Amino acid sequence: MNKANSLVIVGAQWGDEGKGKVIDYLAANADVVARFQGGDNAGHTVVYGANIFKLHHIPSGILYPECISILGNGMVVNPLVLVDELVELEKRGISTGNLWISSKAHLIMAYHQAYDQANEELLGENKIGTTGRGIGPAYADKALRRGLRAIDLTDINLFRSRLSKILPLQNHLLREAYGHSGYELNQLVEYYRPACERLSPMVTDTSIILAEKMAGAKKILFEGAQGALLDIDHGTYPFVTSSSTVAAAAGSGSGLGPQSLAGVLGVLKAYTTRVGEGPFPSEEKGEKGDQLREQGSEYGTTTGRPRRCGWFDAVIARYASRINGLTAMAITKLDVLSGLETINMAVAYECQGKTIKDFPSDITGLQQCKPVYEVFPGWDEDISHISSISNLPGAAKLYLEAIEEMAGVPIELISVGPDRSQTIVKPDSLLARWCVVG
Ligand code: GDP
Ligand code: IMO
Numbered sequence: 541m542n543k544a545n546s547l548v549i550v551g552a553q554w555g556d557e558g559k560g561k562v563i564d565y566l567a568a569n570a571d572v573v574a575r576f577q578g579g580d581n582a583g584h585t586v587v588y589g590a591n592i593f594k595l596h597h598i599p600s601g602i603l604y605p606e607c608i609s610i611l612g613n614g615m616v617v618n619p620l621v622l623v624d625e626l627v628e629l630e631k632r633g634i635s636t637g638n639l640w641i642s643s644k645a646h647l648i649m650a651y652h653q654a655y656d657q658a659n660e661e662l663l664g665e666n667k668i669g670t671t672g673r674g675i676g677p678a679y680a681d682k683a684l685r686r687g688l689r690a691i692d693l694t695d696i697n698l699f700r701s702r703l704s705k706i707l708p709l710q711n712h713l714l715r716e717a718y719g720h721s722g723y724e725l726n727q728l729v730e731y732y733r734p735a736c737e738r739l740s741p742m743v744t745d746t747s748i749i750l751a752e753k754m755a756g757a758k759k760i761l762f763e764g765a766q767g768a769l770l771d772i773d774h775g776t777y778p779f780v781t782s783s784s785t786v787a788a789a790a791g792s793g794s795g796l797g798p799q800s801l802a803g804v805l806g807v808l809k810a811y812t813t814r815v816g817e818g819p820f821p822s823e824e825k826g827e828k829g830d831q832l833r834e835q836g837s838e839y840g841t842t843t844g845r846p847r848r849c850g851w852f853d854a855v856i857a858r859y860a861s862r863i864n865g866l867t868a869m870a871i872t873k874l875d876v877l878s879g880l881e882t883i884n885m886a887v888a889y890e891c892q893g894k895t896i897k898d899f900p901s902d903i904t905g906l907q908q909c910k911p912v913y914e915v916f917p918g919w920d921e922d923i924s925h926i927s928s929i930s931n932l933p934g935a936a937k938l939y940l941e942a943i944e945e946m947a948g949v950p951i952e953l954i955s956v957g958p959d960r961s962q963t964i965v966k967p968d969s970l971l972a973r974w975c976v977v978g
């Protein structure tokens with residue numbers, strides 16, 4: 541088994557770090573891009589020229605027709621939303637003929653969305669601020685061993701038979717606990733029939749494809765969704781998503797062993813954002829936060845919600861490096877910081893009279909933390925056209941060096957704009973080698 545050509549790409553903050561952009565850039569040289577967790581809560585944006593694509597289930601390598609796209613077993617897939625995504629891409633001339641869905645991926649059903657939305661309403665001011673896509677309930681049903689899987693889409697009679705065993709319980713819960721009217725079996729089957737027909741030919745054992753490509757030393761990108769602090773184990777629980785978002789999940793979520801995962805690239809914004817509820821130590825609630833939101837167009841790709849904005853947090857970067865085993869970092873949206881007189885970076889937290897450098901393991905501790913800032917000089921230049929690290933303003937280089945030093949991980953990619961072309965790869969780095977064709 542050859543592992544040298546695989547790269548796991550994960551978000552290292554609270555999601556929306558620009559993973560879609562970075563993956564699209566690296567996918568130009570990839571044979572396969574595989575998602576391994578999450579569902580359509582993800583919103584990954586790819587921009588080239590006047591084209592903007594917002595991907596939810598579909599891997600960010602889809603724009604390269606030769607590249608195989610895989611929806612791995614660790615994902616939860618909403619068949620109806622996936623069909624819409626396919627139709628939209630095809631309308632825009634993008635081929636989806638190379639896309640495969642793991643037979644073991646779980647399905648997000650209409651009742652999962654109903655639970656998600658009802659749960660949030662019942663939680664009231666204690667809500668999580670989910671995307672409302674049914675992610676948590678779909679993963680809960682997987683763990684409760686009453687989920688439907690992609691394999692069930694391949695035969696409508698199988699789909700009906702599996703659903704008929706689950707639906708009475710789902711309806712009971714919906715009616716008793718949530719006051720929902722429930723679903724009727726035949727109607728639900730007919731509702732899903734077109735999606736079953738459309739998706740059925742794409743369903744297969746994707747682990748076999750991946751193992752074959754791995755054995756042939758092909759280049760494989762594993763595409764993470766969400767980010768380290770939204771991880772079900774390591775994130776700011778309970779304000780997290782319901783899957784394992786860290787790099788190790790790329791193995792179990794795609795059907796490969798850990799030795800198949802070589803490099804791990806963590807994607808981080810040059811500042812921090814978060815959507816939804818939960819603690820955020822370096823958040824700027826005033827004018828500075830508004831400025832970052834406007835300059836960075838920080839509005840959710842999936843829900844359109846304004847993103848909460850704040851400064852880069854090196855405590856988080858170190859933590860994300862530890863729990864993911866990062867071998868390199870990509871820093872995105874550096875251009876957004878242009879024009880700021882000074883830039884803050886959280887380098888530690890002040891917590892009950894103590895200075896701490898490790899990210900607290902539970903949110904009660906985190907809520908008591910105040911960031912300790914180091915202040916860096918800003919730069920005025922528009923850097924969005926710069927194509928080499930040496931041409932960046934001195935202050936920007938100083939800022940990046942500080943990030944590297946505090947996180948203890950090299951920066952190998954810098955993004956200075958949303959477009960594919962606005963990407964700088966560090967010469968002689970592992971990523972530079974990845975970008976060499978062949
Ligand atoms: P993802 O979920 O990690 O893929 O990130 P999103 O696509 O949700 O959000 C990132 C947003 O920033 C998208 O609108 C991207 O087009 C945009 N973006 C990515 N990299 C850069 C960059 O370097 N500079 C600027 N200005 N925008 C960027
Ligand atoms: P990408 O892949 C940012 C957040 C939601 C909420 C929490 C739980 O684009 O980075 P969920 O619907 O998953 O149960 O919501 O997680 N969240 C994201 N935030 N980017 C995402 O994905 C997210 N996916 C989920 O806002 O706080």
Ligand code: MG
Pocket residue numbers: 555556557582583584585841842
């Ligand atoms: Mg996103």
